[in-house]
Amino acid sequence: xxxxxxxxxxxxxxxxxGFELQLTSMMDVLVIILVFMLKSYSTNAVxxxxxxxxxxxxxxxxxxxxxxxxxxxxxxxxxxxxxKVLNFTTLPEPSVxxxxxxxxxxxxxxxxxxxxxxxxxxxxxxxxxxxxxSKAVVRDEKGNLKKPTFHGTLIIQADKDVRYDILKKIxxxxxxxxxxxxxxxxxxKET
Numbered sequence: 001x002x003x004x005x006x007x008x009x010x011x012x013x014x015x016x017x018g019f020e021l022q023l024t025s026m027m028d029v030l031v032i033i034l035v036f037m038l039k040s041y042s043t044n045a046v047x048x049x050x051x052x053x054x055x056x057x058x059x060x061x062x063x064x065x066x067x068x069x070x071x072x073x074x075x076x077x078x079x080x081x082x083x084k085v086l087n088f089t090t091l092p093e094p095s096v097x098x099x100x101x102x103x104x105x106x107x108x109x110x111x112x113x114x115x116x117x118x119x120x121x122x123x124x125x126x127x128x129x130x131x132x133x134s135k136a137v138v139r140d141e142k143g144n145l146k147k148p149t150f151h152g153t154l155i156i157q158a159d160k161d162v163r164y165d166i167l168k169k170i171x172x173x174x175x176x177x178x179x180x181x182x183x184x185x186x187x188x189k190e191t
Contacts, residue, residue: 057160059186068153068183069125071118071170075159076101078170080121088166103166115173122177126150152179 053074072079078086088101109116133148140146154174158167171182 054157054159055161056157056185056187058189060189061186062188066153066155066183068151068155068181069122069179070155070157071174073156073158073162073166073170075161078115078118080118081125083121085117085121086115101166102163103169108169110172110176113169113172114176115169118170119173119177122154122174122179126152126178150178151181153181153183154179155183155185157185 053076054072070081076088077084078088086103086107089104103115105112107116108114109119130150133150136148137145138148156167156170174182
């Protein structure tokens with residue numbers, strides 16, 4: 001056996017020519033990482049305008065309301081997506097359990113359960129969303145093309161003193177307009 005020196009072994013291991021970084025491959029890797037991060041990134045911010053007249057009820061729930069149409073029930077009126085749709089009338093004697101406001105019976109239909117101005121506003125909004133969705137195409141989990149569907153989520157911001165019968169009429173009205181999911185906005189109660 002012939003002894004080899006360390007220097008001769010190092011000379012054999014040297015790569016002939018200069019080493020160049022393959023920029024195209026690195027860009028592919030960076031794009032894949034960027035796409036993965038964008039797909040997995042989610043924000044928890046929910047933007048909605050709260051009225052100064054509303055005192056929210058408290059809750060221990062941790063779920064955020066998400067996206068949807070907004071109904072605001074103030075002590076004296078109902079607003080939908082920033083537009084006032086109904087003013088309550090004053091009760092002759094305020095009830096012990098809630099606010100002194102009620103809905104005028106001329107504004108009700110379906111056995112005094114459906115609020116007509118709110119129903120009309122909800123249907124107009126649903127029709128606008130369905131029109132926009134009819135022009136869109138999305139891919140499902142399997143990669144097939146399909147038309148998106150209307151989910152009908154309604155986010156309700158109500159004053160804590162609003163009577164239950166009014167809240168029930170609002171939910172009935174929204175259900176008859178095609179909104180199936182209701183989310184109530186509350187303040188998180190610290191434990």
